[in-house]
Amino acid sequence: MIRRFICMGLLMLAVLFAGGCSTVSRPDTVSYVLEAEPSRLDPAMTTALPENNVELQLFEGLTRLDEHNVPQPALASSWDISQDGTTYTFHLRDGIQWSDGAPITAYEVEYSWKRVMNPDTASENAYMMFCIDKAEAYFKRQVSADAVGVRALDSKTLQVRLKYPTAYFLNLTAFHCYYPVPQRLAETRPDTWASDAADMVCSGPYKITAWRHSSQIDAVKNDRYWDAGTVRLSHIEFPISDSQATRLTLVESNQANMTAEPPPADQDRLEKLGLYKVAPYLGIYYYVFNVQKKPFDDVRVRRAFALAVQRQSLVRHIVRAQKEPAYAWVPPGLKDDATGQDFREEGGNLVTENPAAARQYLKNAGYDANHPLPEVTVLFNTNEMHKAIAEAMQAMWRDNLGVSVSLMNQESKVFLAARSQGEYQIARASWIADYIDPMTFLDVFADTENDAGYHNEQYNALVQKAKETNDKGLRMQYMHQAEKQLFDDCVIIPVYYTTQPYVVQPYVKGYHWSPLGLVDFKRAYIEP
Structure with a gap:
């Protein structure tokens, strides 16, 4: 399919680079080019945006975020909340x-949520449900599923008991791992139901009709969707390409009409054509150390590598797209509920750039010209931008530390598996907020299964205190302390805070980019 798209001939290319094409060719179809092949479309198991963006069109939670990113009734028409904020009763x-x-x-x-928590499922999203009473204990095999605070009272009523008041719980019920899945398929065809169109049923605005792996996913309007009357498109397509240049070519030639992350070098030209847009995005691009693997099991080596990175020039000349260099973990744009101020502005920078100090840390760790570091390999998934950033980091470590590192790229599925299994030394990573609260970032490294192999009881205790207190001021204080601990232990190298640059033909209307990195096509349409 991609080959057919590319080989359209010199005439098409001439039209393309003369100024783009904005003729509406299919007034009932939006075609969004994915940056990678989804590993599967099981909401319990996926963690990457290509999967989650498709799942948002195919599935529905009890709530769904509106154009203001506020959770609204979806599969649930209403809910009741107990006075102490720990019991929710949803009415389907x-x-x-x-x-x-x-x-x-x-x-x-109930089945779907407990499936995520089930340790045998091995979902990387299980921690997202640990605010539910006994969910974490079930995941750790300390109690049975029956003890978990999720229970269907009848076919239309779900009661949820939380461990502690969770201000963002309704936002969580719009998150993909909270989507219900078809129990009959998940139990009888666990390995295939979410990896092939023939085995899938859907609950969202669209239903899948075809999945040509590594080529394209097709979907049509789901007439059985509870809110089908608001869905205006009859078709939605997801061509797949891990090449930024190819994705851009497809949009500019009008064979697709939308994609994310165009090549930075094309930004000025695309802005002049009216195709370039930037959406807000709560996320961070970073490098993560495997703190269990040599030489990064030594915090001094981690600090040396972190202090040797110079972000300003990297962002200015390579990344672009209105990105902001990152010197901490939690990005700007999240409010401190106690003060009304921005959490990042209050916390300030937590890492600096200091090549001289970096060299000293490496020397203190016992490495110099006569005692070189063991072989170090940087892992990243196949993508032009990831490659360019990795090469820039490689050059900084060579110039500022005098060390040589190798680069290794892997296809996305293999890369994600290697990360989750700890089969790397240092790797490219990114984290996008799952909900609008600083905890969505701090919780990442409190998870016992985090892919950095990082386990610090003090850090975990601070995160837990922040979760359990009803005092807004204390909650934010604990989160600031936890973030500082993460940098004292030098678990990551923040590179930049994300924005969401994308290209879109001007006739595509009604879509919504959330700051969580997802684009919702429920109300999208093609303007004649």
Whole structure:
């Protein structure tokens, strides 16, 4: 499919680079080019944006974020919250169905949530449910599933008991791992139901019709969707290419009409054509150390590598796209509920750039010209930008530390598996907020299964205190302390805070980019 797209001939290329093409070719279809092949479309198991963006179109949670990023009733028509904020009772809509006509019930929601928590499922998203009473204990095999604070009272009523008041819980129920999945398929075809169109049923605005792996995913309007009347498109397509240049070519030639992360070198030209847009995005691009692997099991070596990175020139000349150099973990744009101020501005910078200090740390760790570092390999997934950043980091470490590192790129599926299994020394990474609160970042490294192999009881205790207190001021104080501990231990190298640059043909309307990195096409349409 991609080959057919590219080989359109010199005439098309002439039109393309003369100024783009904005003729509406299919008034009922949006075509969004994914940057990688989804590993699968099981909301319990996925963690990467290509999967999550497709899942947002195919599945529905109890809530769904609106254009203001506020959770609104979705599969649940309403809910009641106890006075102490720890018990939620959700009331499901009448007549909600899967795309094959089977009913969606509260029993299926209970099954789906407990499936995420089930240690045998091995979901990397399980920690997202640990605010639910006994969920973490179940995940650790300390209690049975029946003890977890999720229970269907009947086919239309779900009761949820939380460990502590969780201000963002309704936001969580719009997150992909909280989507119900079809129990009959997940149990009878666990290995295939979410990796092939023939086995999938859907609950969202669209339903999948074809999945040509590494080529394209096709979907059509789901007439059984509870809010089908607001869905204006009859088709949505997801061509797949890990090449930024190819994705841009598809949009400019009007064979697709939208994609994210165009090549930075094309920004000025695309702005003049009216195709370039930037959406807000709560996220960070960073490098993560495997703190269990030599030589990065020594914090002095980690600090040496971190202090040797010079972000300003990297962002200015390579990354661009209105990105901001990052000197901490939690990005700007999240409010301190106690003061009303920006959490990042209050916390300040937590890492500096100091090549001289970097060399001293490396020397203190016992490495010099006569005692070189063991072989170090930087891992990243295949992408022009990841490669360019890795090469820049490689040059900085050579120039500022006098060390030589190797680069290794892997296809996204292999890369994610290597990261999750700890099969790396230092790797490219990114984290996008799952919900709008600093905890969505700090919780990453409190998870016992985090891919840095980082386990610090003091850090974990601070995060836990922040979760349990009802005092807004204390909650923020604990989170600031936890973030500082993360940098005292030098677990990551922050590179830049994200924005979401994208290209879109001007006739595509009604979509919504959330600051969580997802684009919702539920209300999208093509303007004639």
